[in-house]
Amino acid sequence: MVKSKGTKAADLVIAFICVLLIIACLLPVLNIVARSLSSSEALIKGQVLLWPKGWNFTAYKLVLGDSKYTWSLGWTAILTVICTFVSMVMTTLCAYPLIYDKLKGRRFFNTMILFTMYFNAGTIPHYLLYKELGLLNHPLVLIIPNSLSVFYMIIMRSFFYSIPDSLRESAEIDGASPVRILFSIYLPLSKPVLATLSLFYAVGRWNGFSDALMYMNDRRWHPIQLFLYNILKSVTSIEVATQEGFASAPGLSDTLQSATVVFATVPILLVYPWLQKYFISGATLGALKD
Amino acid sequence: MALPLAARRRSTINYLRKYWSLYAMLSIPLAYFIVFRYIPMTYVQIAFKRYSIVQNVWEMPLARNYGFEYFIRAFSNRDFLYAVRNTFMLNFLDLVIGFPAPIILALLLNELPFRRFKRFTQSVAYMPHFLSWIIISGLAVQLFAPTNGLFNVVLRRLGFNTVPFLNHPTYWVFTYVLLGVWKNVGWNTIIYLAALTNINPELYEAAAIDGAGRFQKIRYITLPGLRPTIVTLLILSLGHILSSEFDRPMALGNSLVHNVSNVIATFVYTYGIRGLQFSLAAAVGLFQSVVCVVFLMAANALAKKFGERGIW
Incomplete structure (x- = not known):
């Protein structure tokens, strides 16, 4: 088909909008990397935009030398691995039995599980429960209470559904038990969805902060996001203070803060490019359910 | 038998x-x-009930006014009324600005003829979705810093006054909504782009033969094809008009903008977990949960009345 001049111009306008979008997405990240690598004088003078001025690695040395920060990063990494594993086991245990249409009580279990998606007891009842169970300020409170997401369970279940029943039935005739069928048929065939959901859970845990803020007062077990939140809040108040006219020197704290943010972002940005195809397939799977 | x-x-x-x-x-x-x-x-x-630390939940005595003491107290609490207003206002702005944005972007991407460039744009635009609100708040504090942040430096060099993006209530609301779009616009296109692939390409060919232009194709083929997806997502958004995010206002808020950043979820946290007023905070939480369920059901019923599929 021959394109008219008007169509080509429109194509270029759309491409231009997309370029603006790309810039908008990358700008804040480039800016913070530049700030973390700049000298505090250049920062205070407002000379740093997208490229570092007065290169120095002081902030990174300070951040890496801070044992609390590195511990928090390490602990969050451990926590993420544990949580992802626990969540995947729980999700599989929930999704797999529910695909058996012969399972008695399936409708009841389904309703019972789905109901929790629509009605939530709220923060305070959960808080009181954890208090009674002795989970408050215990590291397990960051692992167990949110280990199973109904939404992700539905995604896994609809993937299991897409595996033909005939495979399962012929294995049953051969005398394979449900557990055996799970391990030899369903799990090997579900690698894409297992990868996707693991990543969703992992990103959720790495980025999660509200549960720690509410239920974890012990600073040793603070995950990285809460640690960052505390840093940001103390620095923001300095920021606010300077605006109000109080004297202080926010320069170094700015580079420091930037460096801490960069460190917590890097793991996500590292896994992001080569895993995004899984994320996308997961997001569309979730959409198909509706 | x-x-x-x-x-x-x-x-x-x-x-x-x-x-x-x-x-x-x-x-x-x-x-x-x-x-x-x-x-x-x-x-x-x-x-x-009147909360007591020594009794279990079932034994606590009923609160005054037939148990509705804490609901009455909540509705005479200024902070709570502000929280309800802010929750509604921020969600409404998110709906008006944040809801159409991914639809428009999906339409643009769909029209983009350069395939590799399209894929690259998508990859970059999905990225912010994976950053936490804490990280985004860290980025925003640097980007919007009043004296030396990138935006204000550029504004000053262009001869404008600096803008207190995060420290003034009106600008804060604007920044809050904008950052929400920034985080989610790319990611939310996925669902629409997936729906677009289900549209029969023969429709476009037939329309082209009939001499339909680009806008007519969008108007008469693409948008009707997206309609069920749009309605489903709209129901969900309407159902959540009074549910509040916690991380986002918590991370972006500060004491200068408290009267617009304080939402129901942050109210529950401040009064319940920090202030130990468990009964009051639980009453507020229950109010929110019930309103959410009612809104969701109402939105669903409305969609069905207009001949759409609904969500259950």
Whole structure:
């Protein structure tokens, strides 16, 4: 088909909008990397935009030398691995039995599980429960209470559904038990969805902060996001203070803060490019359910 | 009629022998739902009771005014009324600005003829979705810093006044909504782009033969094709108009903008967990949960009335 001049111009306008979008997405990240690598004088003078001025690695040395920060990063990494594993086991245990249409009580279990998606007891009842169970300020409170997401369970279940029943039935005739069928048929065939959901859970845990803020007062077990939140809040108040006219020197704290943010972002940005195809397939799977 | 008793029992035994392991598997997640989802629902009653640290939930005495003491107190609390207003206002702005944005972007991407460039744009635009609100707040504090942040430096060089993006209520609301679009616009296109692939390409060919232009194709083929997806997502958004995010206002807010950043979820946190007023905070939480369910059902019923599929 021959394109008219008007169509080509429109194509270029759309491409231009997309370029603006790309810039908008990358700008804040480039800016913070530049700030973390700049000298505090250049920062205070407002000379740093997208490229570092007065290169120095002081902030990174300070951040890496801070044992609390590195511990928090390490602990969050451990926590993420544990949580992802626990969540995947729980999700599989929930999704797999529910695909058996012969399972008695399936409708009841389904309703019972789905109901929790629509009605939530709220923060305070959960808080009181954890208090009674002795989970408050215990590291397990960051692992167990949110280990199973109904939404992700539905995604896994609809993937299991897409595996033909005939495979399962012929294995049953051969005398394979449900557990055996799970391990030899369903799990090997579900690698894409297992990868996707693991990543969703992992990103959720790495980025999660509200549960720690509410239920974890012990600073040793603070995950990285809460640690960052505390840093940001103390620095923001300095920021606010300077605006109000109080004297202080926010320069170094700015580079420091930037460096801490960069460190917590890097793991996500590292896994992001080569895993995004899984994320996308997961997001569309979730959409198909509706 | 039915099988003799012995045969029926035999079939039950056979059934259990075959499937007991499924029940064993399911028992773990079911226990999880009972302990961490259903038991807290029974604790909701403290909204109607006077909280006491030495008694268990069932033994606590009923609050005054037939148990509605804390609801009355909540509705005469200025902070709470502000929180309701802010929750509604921020969600409404998110809906008006944040909801159409991914639809428009999906339409643009769909029209983009350069395939590799399109894929690159998508990859970059999905990225912010994976950053936490804390990280985004860290980025924003630097980007919007009043004296030396990139935006204000550029504004000053262009001869404008600096803008207190995060420290003035009006600008804060603007920044809050804008950052929401920034985080989610790319990611939310995925669902629309997936719906677009389901549109029969013959429709476009037929339209082209009939001489339809680009806008006519969008108007008469693409948008109707997206309609069910748009309606479903709109129901969900309308249903959540009074549910509040916690991380986002918590991370972006500060003391200067408290009267616009304080939403229901942050109110519950401040009064309940920090202030230890459990009954009051539980009453507020219950109010929010009930309103959410009612809104969701109403939005769903409305969609069905207009001939759409609804969400259940």
